[in-house]
Amino acid sequence: MTKIAQPSVAIIIINWNNYDDSQKCLHSLKKCDYPNFKTIIVDNDSHDGSGSKLKSEFGEFAHFIFSDINRGFSGGNNLGFKYALGEGFDYVMELNNDTEVEPDFISKLIEAIDDKPEYGAAQPLIFYNTPNRQTVWNAGGKLLRPLGISLTNHENSKNPETIQGSEVDWITGCAFMIKSDVIKKSGLLKEFYFFGSFEDVDLSLRIRNLGYKLWLEPASVIYHSVGSSSKSKTKGKEGYLNPRVHYLTQRNQMIFINHHTPAIFKPLAVLTQVIKLFAYSLYFIVLWRPVKLKMVWTGFIDGLFKTYHD
Structure with missing residues (x-):
């Protein structure tokens, strides 16, 4: 056979x-x-x-x-x-x-x-x-x-x-x-x-x-080996994780919501992200990570309001 x-x-x-x-x-x-x-x-x-x-x-x-x-x-x-x-x-x-x-x-x-x-x-x-x-x-x-x-x-x-x-x-x-x-x-x-x-x-x-x-x-x-590609080998003022990763993660979250969340649920999804971002903001303020703080909010705004298409 x-x-x-x-x-x-x-x-x-x-x-x-x-x-x-x-x-x-x-x-x-x-x-x-x-x-x-x-x-x-x-x-x-x-x-x-x-x-x-x-x-x-x-x-x-x-x-x-x-x-x-x-x-x-x-x-x-x-x-x-x-x-x-x-x-x-x-x-x-x-x-x-x-x-x-x-x-x-x-x-x-x-x-x-x-x-x-x-x-x-x-x-x-x-x-x-x-x-x-x-x-x-x-x-x-x-x-x-x-x-x-x-x-x-x-x-x-x-x-x-x-x-x-x-x-x-x-x-x-x-x-x-x-x-x-x-x-x-x-x-x-x-x-x-x-x-x-x-x-x-x-x-x-x-x-x-x-x-x-x-x-x-x-x-x-x-x-x-989780995070190997997005972390710096040495700790800087903003920690180990590259601040741009925070921007892209939050931006991509909002792009995904725009592309895949049913319109009736979109306001709830956006509100959920705003609540999460306020929690992040408090964390970054306490640790004094001003660049990361700016990056997550910029990512949120760019992902929510800019148009991304092929």
């Missing part, structure tokens, strides 16, 4: 001035047991030579794309998506470069949804990449659409063995595996989100609007 070929998988990783994390991620991918996958590295206009250094080390293992500008998380992944779709891969996956994976994580994801046409995408169970690797960071997401709020499932985070495979409202961009036929219908990531948040929630919702379901597969496991 002829053995049916296993579906082809393209794994897209963004590198931006971060050789150490990207190298660890690639070393872990080289240990994967799935026989039909290809890694695609998109270097987002790094200025530290990390992209060239990675290519010299992993050039035979991965395909490299060098962007002439920093296209952000959304735009960088879209470069990888376009290449993968053009090459005819059956699945495409965006994977954060600050992750490390279990050898069977691809196999388990494919097993979970490949024979289920109702499912368009899946994600693994994601643990914090700490020494014990036993606390769950992400087990899929919930969406409170009337409020425009996305929540990460943290139930049983200390007891991961109790987490079951299940349908979820949205999948994190940290590890988002999509059937190629589905993303051709849904469209790629919206590049106006750039970086920060909600590009994954937006794509998840567009996939669901096509009638597909999203799946969390806890047998597939990866580990995430």
Whole structure:
């Protein structure tokens, strides 16, 4: 009997001035047991030579794309998506470069949804990449659409063995595996989100609007060094987290509300964000983070009143 070929998988990783994390991620991918996958590295206009250094080390293992500008998380992944779709891969996956994976994580994801046409995408169970690797960071997401709020499932985070495979409202961009036929219908990531948040929630919702379901597969496991790409290595006057991340996160929240919250609920969603921002403001005033204070309010105003479209 002829053995049916296993579906082809393209794994897209963004590198931006971060050789150490990207190298660890690639070393872990080289240990994967799935026989039909290809890694695609998109270097987002790094200025530290990390992209060239990675290519010299992993050039035979991965395909490299060098962007002439920093296209952000959304735009960088879209470069990888376009290449993968053009090459005819059956699945495409965006994977954060600050992750490390279990050898069977691809196999388990494919097993979970490949024979289920109702499912368009899946994600693994994601643990914090700490020494014990036993606390769950992400087990899929919930969406409170009337409020425009996305929540990460943290139930049983200390007891991961109790987490079951299940349908979820949205999948994190940290590890988002999509059937190629589905993303051709849904469209790629919206590049106006750039970086920060909600590009994954937006794509998840567009996939669901096509009638597909999203799946969390806890047998597939990866580990995430949370915030590695958005934090400074040294603490400055505004803390470790780049103030622009606060701007983009709040701006993207409001863009998402404008695009996906039903009109009847939009005033409530905006009011919820205003209340949240007053709480943030008090926090930033107490710690005296004036730049971050300005950034979150500027992000709120820009996201609420500016028009963002493809």
